[in-house]
Amino acid sequence: MPSPYNDIVLEHFKNPRNTGRIENPDGKATEGSPACGDMVSLYLMVDPETKIITDIKFESYGCASNIATGSIITELAKGKTIEEAKKITWKEASDALGGLPKIKAHCSVLAVEVLRSAILNYEEKHGLITSKEVTTEEIVRKRLKKVMNPIKGL
Amino acid sequence: MKRIYLDHAATTPVDPAVVEVMVSSLKDNFGNPSSVYAEGRTAKKSIDAARAQVAKAINADPREIFFTASGSEADNWAIKGIAMKNQAKGNHIITTKIEHHAILHTCQYLEKHGFEVTYLPVDKDGLISLEDLRNAIRKETILVSIMFANNEIGTIEPIREIGKIVKEKGIVFHTDAVQALGNIPIDVKDLNVDLLSVSAHKIYGPKGIGALYIRKGLPIDNLIHGGGQERKKRAGTENTPEIVAFGKAAELATEHLETNINHMKTLRDQLIKGVTERIPKVRLNGHPQKRLPGNANFCFEYIEGESILLSLDIIGIAGSSGSACTSGSLDPSHVLLAIGLPAGMAHGSLRLTIGKSTTPEDIDYVVDNLVGIIQRLRAMSPIDAD
């Protein structure tokens, strides 16, 4: 690896898009990675009619690729409907950045997780989920496991 | 872009005078030092001279200096060599929680093979307690290995006092002095140490050459078996150019020790003052006084080490972080955890280590820029600053 990060990642690190906080967001979530102790928060505004994400912002307590993936995920999600946004994968996020070092794959997983959690939070708040699944410790563990080990072997 | 290198604890640039002797040895002195003909004899002679230079740097006898390929090899040799040699006597080793991985992973390996290891804790400044040490000693204890100075937080351990306690009990004492050489006066005769590891690339010598001081007469198993090099203690055709280079680097380090220490201390204090006065919510890690002259290690609340590093790198400043994110491990620094930092904080450290060519202007530039970087990163952080 010539540099741990390629130019796209570096650009998103230097000039992250959509950083900050939205006051009174339609949806919000914070996720942490037990793999590295990093954290990211995400805030959403959603058009009630079209279900299109109209505004999105993130905050990061994390490594450079945490910042870069936070930035790219907001770009990817903005303008999409929540159903479309839910389908964004960590691989797409990573690819949009031109690839991440292997050990950094979990950073993109973390970004995808926080987006999905924020959408879930929106759906819960707006009664779009009828039978809300109780978030047991097991579910949290299961989610975190993915964050830790997206392509095996961190 | 001008680069400011502030990672001298990781490695140092090779001094031009050292490059010179190394290149000339490389070109004109290729003989196998074990050979009897002229080429071999010349090589042998230059190795002997280098051995004397390294010996002098720590006040040892040249016959007590054994060249290795690195500080890591010296550490591995000391620990495994003593453990294997004394297996019949006992199986207990004492070390600390803040050792370099060359010691820690070696000890962990021995634990898998029937040895027991006590890892002494340290206080919030990184110092071990002599009382803890005394309590940890058992009748099966065959080795105590405690580092001279820590590579991350720079804390200097009370080696002489430790040596005294260990010697009284008749136990072998090793110290990893890789960070100490060139930064603190070292006198093996005064310190009560039996074994001491050093490495050239921390004192403006080349990488890939180190040495183990072995007190005269101390029985120790070999780590690398084979030919009769290094008085039959360490096999492998001698790395003449690097040995000669280490000799030169050691000579320079000895000669300029006081000047270098004063220079580094002044700049370190300028750096610590600048950072702690101009940036809020910052913590200095390591002992405030008993620390390496060139070491400054900070934790900035609410932000992560790698992002700081990368931001510095982009504007031409090289530093390092306890967070080993990109170097193959995501674990927070074991040293920062040992001094009691919560795992979150242990990710956010920045180590800046000063060298002999660092200038006051470099430090000003770093402090000025760091203020902005920390502000920007904190503005992005989800963790509330209140």
Next chain:
Amino acid sequence: MKRIYLDHAATTPVDPAVVEVMVSSLKDNFGNPSSVYAEGRTAKKSIDAARAQVAKAINADPREIFFTASGSEADNWAIKGIAMKNQAKGNHIITTKIEHHAILHTCQYLEKHGFEVTYLPVDKDGLISLEDLRNAIRKETILVSIMFANNEIGTIEPIREIGKIVKEKGIVFHTDAVQALGNIPIDVKDLNVDLLSVSAHKIYGPKGIGALYIRKGLPIDNLIHGGGQERKKRAGTENTPEIVAFGKAAELATEHLETNINHMKTLRDQLIKGVTERIPKVRLNGHPQKRLPGNANFCFEYIEGESILLSLDIIGIAGSSGSACTSGSLDPSHVLLAIGLPAGMAHGSLRLTIGKSTTPEDIDYVVDNLVGIIQRLRAMSPIDAD
């Protein structure tokens, strides 16, 4: 005085092109390859390139190449790493009587720690018998280590055939190819080897850098524990300048392999012809055909190796002897004893090893002078020549 260097099996002069890349790395590429900033990344990149060059020389994947500080370290690592890893499976190792001391002394060390070692005999030419090998294999056998080519007498062992036998039994196979690299084509994919040791200073690279080829996926314990370098398999800050130099040397060796082999063979045969035709009572040691292209090893009856060596040195010729009189041991060569020479004869060998810059005139000069030297020494010998 012009010197003629005929001890290329001991070590080789560093190629000027190799010196060049090494010096430039030494001067401009001092970063710690494990660091994330620019200096570190540049160093990392140059190491990766060198790894690919070394891999290519033996047709391995770059991820199968692990740099060490010497051929000796690679040998120690292979033997101890496999032994310690497979302790639960078995405790039997097979090697030969003619291995380099880096293998022999390591095996002897393991014998003190619960392992059993079979040392296969060799025939009068230095070849092992495949039958002996088959018979020596037990169900506890965990490792077979047989050298590719012998450093003293130059005999080349049937590595591919050995590999086949060992592989069928599911045993790990290591070969010490330190003398083979640059002298024989090596293709690890074709040879059925799991581990293979090489060293740079035998192929016009610097001393103090070697490598161990480890077949992908092969479990092996570390020899040097510590930091995460070399994909966590071999700790110690990477010796960038020497690694880069090894890469260059390997590239040159690969590129010029055929030319070098032909050149050395021609001169070797000229030397053997000259010596055996013009000097009576001389014996060529090693296999007449299956031998290293640059190796000639003679026994001159009634006289002692060191005297020949010194006589040659005085007139500017550097060679070596099986008799290790001056290198700290008085034992006759274990290799010469293994091929059945009586101890008396085993003291009297002369090894001359040719390199890429040796000329036909050098050989003529050596033969002419050797005739007189042997005559003079024999005239002094009390042993009756009849």
